[in-house]
Amino acid sequence: MSTASASSSDVTLSRATSSLHRSASLVRLKEWGIRSLLFLCAAVSILTTLGIVAVLFSNAIYDVSPRQVSPNGEVRTNEAFFQQVSLTEFVTETRWTPGYTEKHFGIMPLVCGTLMVSGIAALIGLPIGLCSAIYLSEYAARRTRSIFKPVLEILAGIPTVVYGYFALVFVTPYVLKPIFQDFLGFDVGVFNAASAGIVVGIMIIPMISSLSEDVLRSVPRSLREAAYALGSTRFDVSTRVVVPAALSGIIASFLLAISRAIGETMAVTIAAGQTAIVTSDPLNSVATMTSYIVNVSKGDAVIGSIEEKSIYAVGLTLFLMTLVMNIISQFVLRRFREVYH
Amino acid sequence: MPTVLPTYAIDQSEVLHVDAAGTRSAATKGQTPITTVRPMVTKQPTGEVTQPVKIRAKNVDFFYGDNQVLHNVSLDIPEKSVTAFIGPSGCGKSTFLRMLNRMNDIIDGTRHTGDVLLEGSDVYAPSVDVVLLRKRVGMVFQKSTPFPKSIFENIAYGPRVAGLRNKAKLNEIVETSLKRAALWDEVKDRLNGSAMALSGGQQQRLCIARTLATDPDVVLMDEPASALDPASTARVEDLIFELKKNYTIVIVTHNMQQAARVSQRTAFFFQGVLVETGDTRALFTNPTEKQTEDYITGRFG
Amino acid sequence: MSDQHIEYAALLKRRHRISTCFEWVCRIATGSALLFLAVLLAGVIWQAWGWLDIEFLTGFDSRRPGKAGLLAGLWGTSWLILFTAIFTVPMGVGAALYLEEYATDNRFTRLIKLNLSNLAGVPSIVYGMLGVTAFVRMFGMISAADGWTLAVSLGFGTLEIPLPLGRCLLAGSFTLSLLILPVVIIASQEALRAVPPSIRHASYALGATEWQTIRYQVLPAAIPGIATGVILALSRAMGETAPLIVVGAMSYVAFTPGNLDTPMQAVQDPQRVLDAPFDVFTSITIQITNWIEQPKEEFQNLAAAGSLVLLILLVVFNATAIVIRNRAQKKISW
Secondary structure, rough: OOOHHHHHHHHHHHHHHOOOOOOOOOOHHHHHHHHHHHHHHHHHHHHHHHHHHHHHHHOOOOOOOOOOOOOOOOEEEEHHHHOOOOOHHHHHOHHHHHHOOOOOEEEEEHHHHHHHHHHHHHHHHHHHHHHHHHHHHHHHHHHHHHHHHHHHHHHHOOHHHHHHHHHHHHHHHHHHHHHHHHHOOOOOOOHHHHHHHHHHHHHHHHHHHHHHHHHHHOOOHHHHHHHOOOOOOOOOOOOOOOOHHHHHHHHHHHHHHHHHHHHHHHHHHHHHOOOOOOOOOOOOOOOOHHHHHHHHHHHHOOOOOOHHHHHHHHHHHHHHHHHHHHHHHHHHHHHHHHHHO | OOOOOOOOOOOOEEEEEEEOOOEEEOOOOOOOOEEEEEEOOOOOOOOOOOOEEEEEEEEEEEEEEEEEEEEEEEEEEOOOOEEEEEOOOOOOHHHHHHHOOHHHHHHHOEEEEEEEEEEEEOOOOOOHHHHHHHHHHHEEEEOOOOOEHHHHHHHHHHHHHOOOOOOHHHHHHHHHHHHHHHOHHHHHHOOEHHHHHOOOOHHHHHHHHHHOOOOOEEEEEOOOOOOOHHHHHHHHHHHHHOOOOOOOOEEEEHHHHHHHOOOEEEEEEOEEEEEEEEHHHHHHHHOOOEEEEHHHHOOOO | HHHHHHHHHHHHHHHHHHHHHHHHOOOOOOOOHHHHHEEEEEHHHEEEEEEEEHHHHHHHOOOOOHHHOHHHHHHHHHHHHHHHHHHHHHHHHHHHHHHHHOOOOHHHHHHHHHHHHOOOOHHHHHHHHHHHHHHHHHHHHHEEEEEEEEEEEEOOEEEEEEOOOOHHHHHHHHHHHHHHHHHHHHHHHHHOOOOOHHHHHHHOOOOOHHHHHHHHHHHHHHHOOOOOOOHHHHHHHHHHHHHHHHHHHHOOOOOOOHOOHHHHHHHOOOHHHHHHOOOOOOOOHHHHHHHHHHOOOOOHHHHHHHHHHHHHHHHHHHHHHHHHHHHHHOOOOO
């Protein structure tokens, strides 16, 4: 009697224990399925990068299997850009005329145009952005900040095509022409690098301002107090202690903003025109890397032609330039955060 | 049977006001309490008359928003001596210290009533220039706060912002300040090295040197040794003892032995009230107030 | 000694002046952002005045500025955003769930995270180049000349999928999806991270599986944050132009995708809904760009009117996001 009851309780116990062990149930299969599905979602971002690299590489550098194409009955091989154009020409040639009969493939005019527009943008965006970051982090009361932060967010959310429109219809005729043409006597083109640079500069203000403000705010309060306790004015504290302490982070935010300016497309395409020449005149039309890609895409370049392939070479250059700047700035920002957190 | 439990809460209507000389007087909130601060003299145990008063606080209340953290504090701080503020954390001693050079100004939503006089003139008067005040009343913080610059630049910061450009003069100031802070021998070969590379104790002495470089009369120290190891603490304490020859020093500490070692006068704060103040030895050996006695014998805090 | 003090006091005056000047410089810099915004909005409204009317919203583009309208762009943008949302939301939230709830901190996870922040910085036009190759031409695996159509017969109509996709609306949506995916993932990650771990632990303690915990506890708590991030990302997609141009949006088109002009037609003729994703398309931004480039002066007014419509749509989107955020902050208080 007593043994029986003991054994029956043993059975229950062992059952209870066994149910703790894993079993290949439907539930577990479902859990595994979901997990895999979510993993695939995360992998899409890797696939995107691989896709971008593959597209740029296969069209710009080396096509693994070039095909015979016959646009307009003329048969030729659909090779990648650098299989047809030497890297030396791409880097050293100063003319860029893939659409003309006499073709030259020197990236320099496009890079110059891009640098000119981003340079003007930096000239406007960096000081204004940094000063407003200093104001928001060192001077503004909470209420003032709650007014200006949304304004900056709205400015950041305005589509770039609207900025382009603004540059063409307002900045050039109502700002540049009166000052540079009517007053100083320079010739201001309808399309010019300056107007594009100005609006791109305005466009990057919110980015610099919010990134730099974050960086300035992460400078410990104790440093500010120490500086005040040594008999500093707010100016001394901001410019001699807080900004130097945050310098690496600020530079990183500058890099991110300039990278954004380099990749900016519509405002530049609309306002800067499409003259691919090496020039130092910001009041005349220039083509940038981005505006070139847009203009070829809008035109009727034959697929597989060297003109069509050239946008991938330009795209690759653009991609590499922005990637390097992004990686550097992210590295610097991470280092900066490690120091102060 | 309901029992009446003893309570430690201080009845706001009967705050005990202890003036600098240690006499007790009842002060009722809302009505100006008697502030008979004795003439500019404090007594040493030997009975001899010593230093004149450098800083005098009269009926100081302080608020963070609606939260009152100091209640009617009146206190005299004698010149060229060390005055220690002790009390449990949150008792208002640091807040009071920060009032002396108006460091609380940079915190939003604070206000005060009452007067703080530096050599007889009100530091909160509208005509007072805070920058000048803070140059004269320097401050060293609990956590050492070297700027992320070189040792030289740290010390030269104060004179530089004050407009000094002369390189020879700067060198001289840096050297004297570091010597006074007993740091010169350790860093004289690496003045251009980063201040962040110094040890905790060295960093704190660097901060003291940096304060001395602005040529203050008063040095406020907010728990300057609480984050340091015993050896560094001893060095800082020796330094404080040295400095009192030339400077008026006010030190906040939660370490009663430290207060006893370095200070001539001690003020005991509890729950925002200055409970007792007096000669350090007397206060530690023979406190007048029950609360002071409980605190220094370790019954709370 | 006293000479020094006098000198100090004199210098101090100057230092205070410099400090005040600097404060004003910074204040003006910040204020200039407000000024730019005001001038930009005022300029657009001024140019659009009198042009933004019902005919503008219900008419197709025209060579004559007086008759030109935004209908094709409005429908194009709506379809684009709809499909972009359909693709991005599950994929973005899924990826965020994997990274926050499942992934261990190994090399692959770190690679994904690094990759995400870099993707967010890739210029949008590069996504256009990916889109035109991957979706429009499908890597040239099927040449456009001998392309074929996959027809799927549904009860109410036939789904005709051209292969390669060609310059269709769906290709545009795919491209925009990839473009905003990093933004959606990062925003969703932040929303998930804001859910306190105690909620997860409590759920596990009650015997729930990982997915049950996510499905019934974590996800509902994170939805307001995710929704805010998604709406902001979609409003970015709505303002994009360059990738759509590269993918091949039509700058001049006088019909809507699938010829679906009113929502009613979707019910009356479901076939049009099935046709829309594979039709050619334009968008508000493309129409604006096209008008800006026209030589006739009046087209500038149309561009302004189009911009105003776009800005109003964006304000509505962002206001929705803010309302969701504020409601969530009120309701949940941990």
